[in-house]
Amino acid sequence: AQSVTQLGSHVSVSEGALVLLRCNYSSSVPPYLFWYVQYPNQGLQLLLKYTTGATLVKGINGFEAEFKKSETSFHLTKPSAHMSDAAEYFCAVSSLSGSARQLTFGSGTQLTVLP
Amino acid sequence: GAVVSQHPSRVICKSGTSVKIECRSLDFQATTMFWYRQFPKQSLMLMATSNEGSKATYEQGVEKDKFLINHASLTLSTLTVTSAHPEDSSFYICSAAPSRGGLNTQYFGPGTRLTVL
Numbered sequence: 270a271q272s273v274t275q276l277g278s279h280v281s282v283s284e285g286a287l288v289l290l291r292c293n294y295s296s297s298v299p300p301y302l303f304w305y306v307q308y309p310n311q312g313l314q315l316l317l318k319y320t321t322g323a324t325l326v327k328g329i330n331g332f333e334a335e336f337k338k339s340e341t342s343f344h345l346t347k348p349s350a351h352m353s354d355a356a357e358y359f360c361a362v363s364s365l366s367g368s369a370r371q372l373t374f375g376s377g378t379q380l381t382v383l384p
Numbered sequence: 385g386a387v388v389s390q391h392p393s394r395v396i397c398k399s400g401t402s403v404k405i406e407c408r409s410l411d412f413q414a415t416t417m418f419w420y421r422q423f424p425k426q427s428l429m430l431m432a433t434s435n436e437g438s439k440a441t442y443e444q445g446v447e448k449d450k451f452l453i454n455h456a457s458l459t460l461s462t463l464t465v466t467s468a469h470p471e472d473s474s475f476y477i478c479s480a481a482p483s484r485g486g487l488n489t490q491y492f493g494p495g496t497r498l499t500v501l
Contacts, residue, residue: 301488305492310475310495310497311494311495312388312390312477312492312493312494312495313428313477313479313492314492315490318488320488359427359428363488370481370488370490371418371430371433372418372428372430372479372490373430374427374428374429375427376426376427377426377427
């Protein structure tokens with residue numbers, strides 16, 4: 270069984286400020302971890318993913334996340350927020366299901382960027 | 385990049401009717417497709433896993449006779465909401481896993497907004 274907890278359903282930052290979105294996971298096996306972004310009335314776009322190897326993962330649009338096994342965390346950060354970063358962000362953990370991996374999503378964090 | 389389309393993007397129907405939603409992988413073959421449901425301001429909940437040529441696997445609590453899934457080809461999966469009721473109103477999203485893309489790759493469709501009157 271696996272689960273994802275995203276702390277803070279809403280996060281507001283000023284433009285240019287640091288973005289930190291928190292994600293903790295629970296998994297009985299070594300996890301594969303993902304961050305997705307969703308804009309209103311759209312599907313999900315992959316920001317970054319951790320499978321194996323380097324624990325600091327860089328993604329698109331300047332985002333990065335660090336896998337910390339001891340803390341069971343995979344927090345998403347961006348040094349400087351941009352207005353276009355305003356969206357819903359989902360952390361997910363995966364398990365194998367047949368020929369592909371099945372995703373379990375967190376509850377999401379709505380990021381607001383203030384001018 | 386890989387593209388997944390959904391049709392229709394938005395549908396409004398009367399209670400009691402059936403609605404079919406299509407999920408297509410446009411430039412790759414997908415052995416496995418996933419169907420999710422998302423309520424307003426909430427996360428995605430996996431409904432079922434669809435494998436080409438075999439029966440779909442439904443998550444606990446999802447009625448397979450209510451939500452019919454057909455994955456007849458490597459590029460198309462359909463979700464039919466039968467005898468829809470207002471409580472079925474939701475945002476339905478599919479994702480497709482490329483047959484040759486490795487286990488960790490999924491591409492999401494843009495979603496279908498279903499409103500049942």
